[in-house]
Amino acid sequence: MSIPKIVAAGLEKRYRSARGVDTLAVTGIDLTINAGEFVCLVGPSGCGKTTLIQMMCGFEHPTAGRLLIDGAPVPGPNPDHIMIFQDYGLFPWRTVLGNVEFGLESQGMAKAEARVRAQETLELVGLCPAAHKHPHEISSGMRQRVAIARALAVEPSLLFMDEPFGAIDAFTRLRLQDEILRLWEVKRTTVVFVTHDLDEAIALAQRVILMASSPGRVQRIVDIDLTYPRDRTHADFTEYRRVLFEEFH
């Protein structure tokens, strides 16, 4: 029934420093992520979760093993697989609308059509009133929603999020988590979400992939059998928190 979207087998990434010393960022990653699935990569810093997502998005290349998306290797970044960064990557010289249009224009969409599509996407994330503001005029939570709108506008089949809410205050963060879930339920995009926040992972993911460091590897995969929307104060939620927490001890 479920169609594999991302398949990693024996995936490994080594970096060579300027002095010629090899470091193993991740090793022996065996993983299947299904189409339409919401998966969180969780682990302490240095566990290679960013390296892993960078390889999936095509910004980095594995040094060993296989990585297939839709059955094909990943030669490089692809507009069908959009990455959302912690520092948003918004262009300060463009308005909110202009930033959303950028992705569409980059793919050669006509200006007028891009404008219509960008406006529709801004409506979806509730940012129409800010369409003509520049990124420095809006809050960090709104900035990240602009980045999300820019990604969704090009209708990717796969969304990578690298600690997207890491620089956002706790209250806004909760709202953005609900927001991303709502969007995911509308679009059914496959989402790979990197975080070091266990609560965030339990609130969002169908499956949490726990990673361990030195060398970076998958330690355990936990299915989160809770229905959406999830109650962060429910006993089951706290039970998952306990399970994940104990993995790090």
Place this chain on the structure above:
Amino acid sequence: MLQRGGLMLQRLGHRCLPVLSLVAFGGVWQLIAYFYSPALFPGPDATLAALIEVAANGSLWTNIWISLARFFTGYVLALLIAIPLGLLLGCLGFLQRLVDPLIQVLRPISPIAWSPLAVLWFGIGNAPAIYIIYLACFFPILLTTINAVKSIPSVYLKVARNFGAGSVTTVVRVIVPAAFPGIMVGLHIAVGTGWIHLVAGEMLGAQSGLGYMIVDARNFLRTDLIMAGMLVIGVLGLAIYRSIRALETLIGRHWGLGG
């Protein structure tokens, strides 16, 4: 009410401070001039008289006009060549490493050192002066452009790659606007260095311009006219710098960079 009055006084003080320093400067200048012969060290009164003299006979305005034309020709020529070259070198790391030694050797050579060659190559008149100004503007613009491109946050380029932007789109819609504030710094510096080298350029056998006005005044031992020329160069330099800054703010606002 009292506080408001104090604030207004403070604001007035801010406005008046620069004027105050100018008045003080004029006073000290006049005082020193009192002890020397006017032929050696003319005071502000003599300088002003000389200024009125050249303004009345019209030679001042012709010289200002010619100097400004030369300056902007050299400046625009420099930015037209240095900005695209800087963008190219900033984007292509291997090319930059290739020509970097050449730039580093040419850059410390004062544009004035080029003057004998400039006369030899371009004769006398407009061309050598423009060439000297061009040289003075070229390297600041080139180096700041290269630097601006190289310090573009990598996330911008990643976003462009991710959305499948082609190289033309990436350069025009990401690299140029992202590097723009940095390039603007170069344009600032170039206004300064270019204007400074105006006099030097116009001393190369030119028969007109503010530089020539000073050389000509020296030949006739008109120290008051020399000072008048220096004063005009200073004030015009300030005016050009201010207008570039105003232009920058205007464009910056359009670019959404605040300010």
